[in-house]
Structures are given as structure tokens and as C-alpha cells.
Amino acid sequence: MTNARDFNLDAELDATREWDRLEEADDWVSGYADPDGRDEGPDEAPDDSWADEPDPELTSGELDLAERHELRRVAGLRTDLEDITEVEYRQLRLERVVLVGVWTEGSVEDAENSMAELALLAETAGSEVLDAIYQRRQKPDPATYIGRGKVDGLREIVQATGADTVILDGELAPSQLRNLEDRLKVKAVDRTALILDIFAQHAKSREGQAQVELAQLNYMKQRLRGWGGNLSRQAGGRVAAGAGIGGRGPGETKIETDRRRINTKIAKLRRDLKAMKGTRDTKRAERRRHAIPAVAIAGYTNAGKSSLLNRLTDAGVLVENALFATLDPTTRRTTTTDGRVYTMSDTVGFVRHLPHQLIEAFRSTLEEVADADLILHVVDGSHPDPEGQLAAVREVFAEIGADRVPELVVINKADAADPMVLARVRQREPHCVVVSAKTGEGITEALRLVDSELPRPDVEFHALLPYERGDLINRLHQHGEIASLEHTADGTVVHGRANADLAGELAAYAV
Template identity: 55%
Template sequence: MPGPWLVRSGGTALLSADDPAAGQDDGARAVLLGLEASGEAAGGLDELERLAETDGVAVVGRLTQARDEPDPATYLGSGKVAELAGLVRERQAGMVIADGELSPAQVRNLEERLAARVVDRTALILDIFGQHARSSEGRAQVELAQLAYQLPRLRGQGTELSRVGGGRVAGGAGIGVRGPGEQRLETERRHLRRRMALLRRQVAETGRRRARTRSRRRHNQVPSVAITGYTNAGKSALLNRLTGADALVQDALFATLDPTVRQTRSPGGRRYTLTDTVGFVRHLPHQLVDAFRSTLEEVVEADLVLHVVDASAPDAMDQVTTVRGVLYEIGARDHTELLALNKVDVAPPEWLAALRSAYPDAVAVSALTGEGIEDLRAAIDRALPPG
């Protein structure tokens, strides 16, 4: 399997083979970087560390700065950049991961000062998606998102791609004459745009096939339930428990990218489908939301959204807010929603009590032990549209 920072789906590397950090033994050792603007840095860096570990990167240090807005040039203030450079040297890290999206200029300036590879949260999540995509549909969607992220970030390395033909030169050539570096950049951009156009056509065709399948289900009067929630909330395990399916279950972020559709029956014998969909996360990259629109249509077109919540997570309520924000963004804000508080077998009682108080209509379950599953089946039956 390719090492960290290689895009697995389409062959375009986030960390190219000729990058100075590529192939270094310390390339998989990273320092995390965050801002404390809203008091969320600690929790955000905890999640960022889990994301890094999911992608095979060892976290060897953290650094945060309290400021309301990122520095437009270097994300951090100059003093903190110097402190970060010392931490990178001390921990022998080859990489710095920022808990936010960096501009190309911020990446370039930080890399010059730190002598280490700098990536942001978006690049990290995109790389994890590239690693976990299995089907041709998933790979196409991930590659499209990766290229959308990469296109505005193309830049020359050193003087190799610098513009050398501008201005007035001998022979009458002047403005508009491009040197070899700029020509190569334009060639790369055209290649990426052509590839993105092809991928968009592939994803659109997949979306049309999904729409035809949903149309047949509606014609046969089979209601649909979309299982959604924060990543690693236990959606696939709950699908398996409810339907007897064998969907992949892993204690890992973004283990499921490709939708799994299974049919089951309510306690009264009514047939309906359950669809396991991709999990969400705080600050889910907009490139992924755009690229996965055909997959997320399974949620938009569902009769009921079964929102799975990890009751054992200390930030469960924040996760609920995050998921509902994504549902709002994709056009599923008015859907009937049923909350399932999962993992009650391991959730601290006081946390579970707080969640029950905040969401009195939620059903407490354990996909692992089966606790509360029959209550959930009955709740789904009541929430489905009249048959």
C-alpha cells in the first residue's frame, strides 16, 4: 500500500515523488497545529490526531495559539512560527498538520520557515478517503474531490517552473510569451481540468443509475431509511444488527465510503430499505460534499433519516450539530429524523443521561450487544410514512 500522502484513487500525489519530504524516514512523524479562537483547539486536535493515525502518521507533538483569525501569511504569528520550527527539529518531524484549511501562500511560507512538509486538515481527510475508497464509484468521487482541492494549489518548485519569457525580449516577443515553467503549469492545469470533466461525467452517470433504482423502489412502495451520523458512530454495525447484513465494521474513521443498501421488515411485516452512508466529520471538506453529491442523494431522497450518535463520545452533542449542519447543506434539513444513541453499553451513565435529556425522543441502543434494537425497530416503523 502506498505510504501516507499519496492519493490512492487517481494517481495524483498530494506528496509527489520529487518532494523533498517524500521518502524520508521522519515523513510519517507529524506535529499538529491549531488555533484556540473559540476554545475548540484541544478537542479539534484530538480528532485531528485520530485522523492522522488513520492515515498512518505518528503524531509526535502539538502546538496551539490563541488568536481570533489565522495570520494571512503564516497561519500563526511570527513568534509561534519560530517556536513551531524548534518543536519540529526537536521531535524530528517531517510534517506539520494544521487543523484548518491553509491557503497556498500559507503552506509555502510555513514550509520555507519550518523545512518540513505542511498539509492541512482538508488534505488529510482527502487522503484518508483515497485510502478507503473501494468501488469504482467511490474512487471516482474521491479523485474528483482531490483534484478540485489540488487545482488551485499547483505551483512551481523553485525556478524549474518559473516564468522566464515575459516582458520585452529579442525578436519582438513580449507580453503573453510563456517560459517553459509556466507552459508546464498550464499543461498540468489543462490535464487536471480534462480529468475532472471525465470524472464528473462518470459520477453523474452513477447518480442517474441510483435515481433509477430509487424510482423503482418508490414505484414498488418500498420506503427508504438512510443511516447517517458522525464517522465511527457505529452506523455499519447498526445496519448489520437491524438487517443481518455483513457490512464492513471497523473501529476507524471513514471505514465506509460506498453506500450499502439492505432490505428488512418492520415488526408489522412492512418492507423498507436501510442505506448505510458515508460518515461526517467536523469541517468536512466542501470538495468532498460536492463530489459525493450522488451518494448523498441517498440521504436527500430517503423517507427517514436514522441519525446514529456515539453516546460514548465526550463531544456527542457537538457531533449531532455537525451532522445536522451537513444535512442542511445537502438539502435534507426538513427530513424526518430519528436519533439512535448508540454504544450505550460503554457510555458513561451521566453522559447518557445528558443525551436523553437533550434528545428525549432518541432511542438508546447498542449495536454490539443488541440492547434497545427492538425499541429502535418499533420507532422506525412509527416514523415511516403511511404505507
């Protein structure tokens, strides 16, 4: 028989063996984590401060890209619970969508390119595209966009694929969206709402976020709808839900209250954007006062505008293979080969059928393009339809008043483009240059063309500057054009061209 004392000794022996086993496991983990075998003392905490501090060698664009990718949904990874008796049964997944288009004009290739672009927009917004269909019609159906009979077929596709959203390639009226949702029993989203959602995800600056919110509210204001009788209930007397004073109108409904609040918010956003526009206008006026030429990089979304800015100026801005990766304009100061200073700005990309709400909301940002001295119109040479991109961007140029600004077409992604397509575009656009922002091909030629296209100073001068006025020589190098320079015993003889302000200062030394 085993007595109590023997039982206690056996228990202590088992506990000692278990403790030794855990210590060996700890030693193995420490050795794996620290190959050199160094062991931190009991009072020495591991230094993990690097986890929260950014790498000082990373550019701002690389930091922005890392921040954008910190939390990203991944298709195919599911979190279905195996035991359905759990209190909560949930699933984390991408939004599953079916794309629908109406082809009213153009060729079949145009319709397929438009659907392919819609698929890229949906994936950028965080969706998983299950299927895509389009229909040939003379004009969209006024009630359901695709016709009453086609809605039944679309409902069968939605049920078969398990989609939870239908995205339509066009700007639909509120009644069309409502009719489709009532018959399909899933959410219906048009192209405008999809682009607004992408802008809302990518907006970073305070001005960009305000611009996106303004565009969303303008879009939402016309599409408010009541679910059942909840939003159509009149509010009178002692209003419930805390509406109180200001909500007791003469029979004001809930939907009217929401529309009034949206109008109030829109007015506030416009005041805020007007104040922000004042700051931008001040900076622009300062550049004009110093006669600093401005170059704007504009073009279709994902054409490589930010990559080109990085290649030309070492700006280090965010570069991502996604639509509308850049929303906030970036301006960098750079110089020509002969030392003249000018600015180069990256702008938001354009797209076919760009929503008018966005053009109106981003008007202050797009003024960077309209007020520029030269536009670098970047087009994706590897795209199936670069001519369509050029036409779509020029439509927006006409809307914002930038069609009168001198334009240099930059055909980007030459390393991935078809030589036949490049030859076709070059024949159509004689004033162009072919580059690759990725490899650096053609960048020298592009800079040479930019130098030649920038506005020249308009006042000719001939002056003898004392040696103590070296500041004027420096300003001439930065903002003027020096034809000849000679150092003499009396001073520096300079001949060239300058702007009116600088030429006025040089007039005192004219010879």
C-alpha cells in the same frame, strides 16, 4: 602418511554422515508440521489452495477488513541498516507528524476535542503523532496561520522531535502553506488534505474512487506551485519533454499546462459520475415506483453506523474502529414487524469542518440521505462531545437539503457511555433511543420506533379477493397495511390501507 584413497574414503564418510543428519532434520520438521506422521509421496504436492481462497463463512465486511489489514505499517519497527557502508541506507517508518491548531472560539475543552480528533485522523492516515500544540488567537494569521513568532517555536519543536510533516487543524490558503513550508523546511498539510488522503486510502468502489479523485483535483488545482523556475518556464516553438502539438501555446508555462490538464480530467470525472448517478437514480426510482420506504443511517464518523446496520439487517458490511471506514453506501432490504418491506442504507460519515470539495464530490452518494423517508442519526454516546457531533452533522444535512427529512436520533455505544452524558443528551433530544450495536441493547426499541416512523399507505380499501389472486394478498403484506383479513366461501375479505397503484388494482374487487 595418508594416501589419496584413504582421503577419498574419509570424505565419502563425512558426506554420508552429513546427509543422514539432514534427513533426520527433515523428518523432525515433517513431524512438527504433520503431527499424525503422514508423509506425502514424491508425486503428491502439498495442498496449499486454501491460502488464496476466502473462507466461505466470512461476511463481505470481514473480507474487506482482512484485505485492508493485509499491509499495514507498524510504529516502532525500524529497518535501519547496521552497516552504513552499504550501497543504500534506507528506513521504513510511519510518517512522523506534529499537530498544530488555532483556537478562535469556544472553550478549552472544545479546542482539546478538536486536537484529539485531528490526532485520530492523522493515525488513520498512517502517521505517528509526536506532539500537538494549539494557540489562542482571535483569527488565524493571514500569512502563516499561527503568527510569525510562533513559527520559530514550531520550527524548534520540529527539529527536536525529528518530524517530517506538520498537520494544521484548518483549511489553509495556498500562500499560508507555502510560507510555512519555506520557514519550517518540512511538509505542511491542512485538515482538508488529510481527510482527502484518508478517503483515497479507503475508497473501494469505482464511483467512490472517482469521487475522491475529483475532490483531490479540485483541491490541488488551486495549490499548484513551481519549484524554482522549472514550472514557470514558457513553452514555445519546438517544445521539449514531448509536449508537442497542443503544448505550444503563446507563452504557456508548465504550471498553466498542468492546470489545463487537471481541468480536462475534472470534466471527464464529472461525466463519469453523471453516468454512475443515472444508475443510482434508476434504482431509486424503481423503489419509489413500488412505494418502498427508505431509511438512511447517517451520523458522525466512527459513531457505529455500519455496526448498527449489521445488527438491524445482518448486512455483514465492513466494521472497523477507524475514522471514515465506510465510504461506499450499502443498501439492504428488510421488513417491519408486520411484514412491510423497506430499505436501509449505510452512508459515509461526517466530521467537523467537512471539506466542501468532498460534499460536492459525494453529492450523488449523499442524495441517499436527502431522498430518504427517515434518517437514523447515529451519535457516539461515549464521545466527550456528542452534542458537537449532532450539530456538525446537522450542518451537513442543511447543505445537502436533508434537514426536512424526519429524524430519529440513535445514541449508540451505550455499553461504554457515561450515564450522566446519556441523560444529558436524552434531555436535549427527546425523540431518541439509546442502543448498543455491540451488545444488542435497545435494538428492539429502535426497530419499534422505525416501524412507527415509516410513512403509512394513504388510500383506504375494502375488497373481496378471489382465492386465485393470492399475489395481491402477498403484495398487501409487503407494501400495504392490513387492518382485518377474513377467509369466506367466496374469497378473502380484506380491509386496510395501500398506496395509490395497489389500491387501483384492488378497486375491481371493492365491496
